[in-house]
Amino acid sequence: MSNVQSILAFNKEFVADKKYEAYVTDKFPQKKLAIVTCMDTRLIELLPKAMNLRNGDVKIIKNAGAIVSHPFGSVMRSVLVAIYELGAEEVMVIGHLGCGVASLNAERMINSMKEHGISRDVLNTIENSGIKLKDWLRGFNSEREGVIETVDIIKNHPLLPATVPVHGLVIESKTGELELVVDGTISD
Numbered sequence: 001m002s003n004v005q006s007i008l009a010f011n012k013e014f015v016a017d018k019k020y021e022a023y024v025t026d027k028f029p030q031k032k033l034a035i036v037t038c039m040d041t042r043l044i045e046l047l048p049k050a051m052n053l054r055n056g057d058v059k060i061i062k063n064a065g066a067i068v069s070h071p072f073g074s075v076m077r078s079v080l081v082a083i084y085e086l087g088a089e090e091v092m093v094i095g096h097l098g099c100g101v102a103s104l105n106a107e108r109m110i111n112s113m114k115e116h117g118i119s120r121d122v123l124n125t126i127e128n129s130g131i132k133l134k135d136w137l138r139g140f141n142s143e144r145e146g147v148i149e150t151v152d153i154i155k156n157h158p159l160l161p162a163t164v165p166v167h168g169l170v171i172e173s174k175t176g177e178l179e180l181v182v183d184g185t186i187s188d
Contacts, residue, residue, distance in 0.1 A: 025055055028086050029057060030056050030058075033091075033092065035060045037062055038062065038063070040096060040100070047171060049176065050177075051178070059082040064100075065102075066096075076157060090164065091165070091167070092168075093169070093182075095147040099143050106133060106134040110133060148182060165185055166182070
């Protein structure tokens with residue numbers, strides 16, 4: 001049985017047994033918080049548990065490395081939607097130790113693309129359109145540095161209200177211990 005078939009079979013029982021009732025909430029984050037974090041599989045359950053978060057408490061925006069790579073890209077748009085449309089009043093950027101993006105090697109990834117059938121013509125077309133793949137696919141030197149850079153991009157975004165604190169944290173991928181890297185608390 002494929003993954004999709006297995007998931008759909010489980011889902012049918014999940015809905016029939018009304019197991020969803022334990023997760024019913026609305027679209028507004030109860031803690032008025034948006035979190036930008038990594039897509040790493042270790043964080044799926046660990047991060048919410050380590051922060052005492054329940055379904056409906058926060059908006060979680062996940063991507064590789066918990067980074068905002070472009071101030072007008074989809075991650076930043078999601079942060080702004082969380083604030084302006086869904087009532088978030090605070091933002092946290094949470095990276096994690098042992099992040100694969102820290103060791104991301106653009107050249108190795110491009111070679112892997114070629115091995116998976118992406119032609120040199122496609123890569124050249126992308127490069128000729130102004131996208132520098134080696135820059136776009138780069139990682140960062142340390143998890144803390146990645147968090148600090150992303151906090152800076154969000155905090156200084158021209159569309160972010162000055163009243164929204166932006167914090168940066170790093171979570172230990174095994175224990176869930178949080179380290180505050182940037183305290184974005186706004187003093188009156």
